[in-house]
Amino acid sequence: MNMQTTMTNKPEKPVHLNPWRRWSWLIWLVLVAGVYTWAITGLHFTGLQESAGSVSKSIVHGLVNPDWAYVYNGSGEDLVSLIIQTLAIALLGTFVSALISVPFAFWAARGEHEWGHLRSGSGKIVLTLIRTFPEIVLAIMFIKAVGPGSYAGVLAVSIHSIGMLGKLFSEAIENMDRGAEEAIVSAGGNSPQVFMLATIPTIMPEFISYTLYRFEIAVRSASILGMVGAGGIGTPMIFAIQTRAWSRVGIILLGIVVMVLLIDTLSEQLRKRLI
Amino acid sequence: MTTPEIPQRSWSQRWHVKGVGWTALLVALLVGSSKMTGVDVGMFFSNFDQFTNLLVRMSQPAWSYVPIIIQPLYETIQMAILGTTIGTVFAVPFAVLAASNLVHNQWLRGIIRLILDLVRTLPDLLLAAIFVAIFGIGSTAGVITLAIFSFGMISKLFYEVIETIDMGPLEAMESVGASKVTIIWYAVLPQIMNQFVSYFLYTLEINVRASTVLGYLGAGGIGVFLQRSLSEFDYNKTAVIILATLVVVMVIDGVSNHLRRVLL
Numbered sequence A: 001m002n003m004q005t006t007m008t009n010k011p012e013k014p015v016h017l018n019p020w021r022r023w024s025w026l027i028w029l030v031l032v033a034g035v036y037t038w039a040i041t042g043l044h045f046t047g048l049q050e051s052a053g054s055v056s057k058s059i060v061h062g063l064v065n066p067d068w069a070y071v072y073n074g075s076g077e078d079l080v081s082l083i084i085q086t087l088a089i090a091l092l093g094t095f096v097s098a099l100i101s102v103p104f105a106f107w108a109a110r111g112e113h114e115w116g117h118l119r120s121g122s123g124k125i126v127l128t129l130i131r132t133f134p135e136i137v138l139a140i141m142f143i144k145a146v147g148p149g150s151y152a153g154v155l156a157v158s159i160h161s162i163g164m165l166g167k168l169f170s171e172a173i174e175n176m177d178r179g180a181e182e183a184i185v186s187a188g189g190n191s192p193q194v195f196m197l198a199t200i201p202t203i204m205p206e207f208i209s210y211t212l213y214r215f216e217i218a219v220r221s222a223s224i225l226g227m228v229g230a231g232g233i234g235t236p237m238i239f240a241i242q243t244r245a246w247s248r249v250g251i252i253l254l255g256i257v258v259m260v261l262l263i264d265t266l267s268e269q270l271r272k273r274l275i
Numbered sequence B: 001m002t003t004p005e006i007p008q009r010s011w012s013q014r015w016h017v018k019g020v021g022w023t024a025l026l027v028a029l030l031v032g033s034s035k036m037t038g039v040d041v042g043m044f045f046s047n048f049d050q051f052t053n054l055l056v057r058m059s060q061p062a063w064s065y066v067p068i069i070i071q072p073l074y075e076t077i078q079m080a081i082l083g084t085t086i087g088t089v090f091a092v093p094f095a096v097l098a099a100s101n102l103v104h105n106q107w108l109r110g111i112i113r114l115i116l117d118l119v120r121t122l123p124d125l126l127l128a129a130i131f132v133a134i135f136g137i138g139s140t141a142g143v144i145t146l147a148i149f150s151f152g153m154i155s156k157l158f159y160e161v162i163e164t165i166d167m168g169p170l171e172a173m174e175s176v177g178a179s180k181v182t183i184i185w186y187a188v189l190p191q192i193m194n195q196f197v198s199y200f201l202y203t204l205e206i207n208v209r210a211s212t213v214l215g216y217l218g219a220g221g222i223g224v225f226l227q228r229s230l231s232e233f234d235y236n237k238t239a240v241i242i243l244a245t246l247v248v249v250m251v252i253d254g255v256s257n258h259l260r261r262v263l264l
Helices: A020-042 A052-064 A079-108 A116-132 A135-146 A150-174 A179-186 A191-228 A234-242 A246-274 B017-037 B041-046 B048-058 B063-098 B106-121 B124-135 B139-162 B168-175 B180-217 B223-231 B235-263
Strands: none
Touching: A020 B063, A052 A246, A052 B124, A079 A116, A079 A150, A079 A191, A079 A234, A079 A246, A079 B017, A116 A150, A116 B235, A135 A150, A135 A191, A135 B041, A135 B048, A135 B180, A135 B223, A150 A191, A150 B017, A150 B041, A179 A191, A191 A234, A191 A246, A191 B124, A234 A246, A234 B124, A246 B106, A246 B124, B041 B048, B048 B235, B063 B106, B063 B139, B063 B180, B063 B223, B063 B235, B106 B139, B124 B139, B124 B180, B139 B180, B168 B180, B180 B223, B180 B235, B223 B235
């Protein structure tokens, strides 16, 4: 018996059915290079100020020597009061937005029914439109309606957040466990009962968790909405930048950083306990 | 046979202390917030005609404005591409240093993560305002803002990806005495490349959205025109800008979503 122990022929080379595949990396390379050439040549970096160096130096100096007197002076226009106001805008805006988002989420969530695709598709488009509408433009529009101040900020946050919360909520509904709903149906429950006894308790923790997550983002946006006049810490920030009061900018930046870090940590702890 | 014991609810459970407590806290916070922000539902409706007036004017977009805003729209995308790329280049080493499976020095990791956390706290428009003050009005400030913004975001996404890799190939290379750089190149990179590119594209999507408003504070792109139309009360131009932004964002999202699906 002659057993062959060495290979006499090399294995056949793999045949590419599609000859383009071998060269696809080259096409990608050319494409990416093209995009970057377009991007770099399209921008002109001519607007550079000669004072950039000295301005950065004074900014760093201001950041290192913040204006501690601004932290609290009892006028209601100090750092602590305005940070609390910023948090109030974010909290109220997120809460209202969470309430409005629930019907939007049920609209956009894909169900099992045949016609559901049209309904959920239209809901998803509406949510995308809301998400893309710039928040500061919303703020400016609401300032026209209710005047400058934190009320306009609350309205802007509540409407803008629907875009993201509605999307997250609808995905939670699509991925939820249907067991509890089926149990109520098989026990003879009608649809309001199914909704109250099964749907709501099943998705509530996720809804709350997403709302807390959105609150973290709302705190960030509430702190910049003031730049267009919609209340909160953004207003003194933009004034301080425009008047080159860098030690004032320093203390406000510090305040925002501390506020965001605290809120993020708190919200993360709460979310961990929820799910 | 012993009779089964009926589970007893504790005093706090019977009176729903936790639920009542959280509800009371939330209500107190909400009432306090609405006092503080001066929310007045009536005022919104009494001024509703002004708001609808604005909406009516926005519903008649000035289409003749479209050719003027094409160039700034390109600039917006270019800013987003460059900003995201610069941010990514700086994020990669930080992501490697922050990953707990590659760097075992707890202090180094802690400091790097603290820096990343601090960078992520800063909102993009705030950064834009500061960089406009430093570099002057123009797209440079926008690119740098986006670079810092995406640096914070990408470094976190990247180190979380790195922490999920399979350590087998790394250990194999370590056992034959490969250097750190060789290990990263041959054992780490092939495992994470696709996810890196996918997250890069995701950040690019977010940056395109962000870059459309950065110009509001003078940092280049379409936002400059947005600010101009709003301050001149040309709401029909504002509407065109918003619609154009919408189209750009959707096209970029579509391309990026397609690429990400091909990759993963």
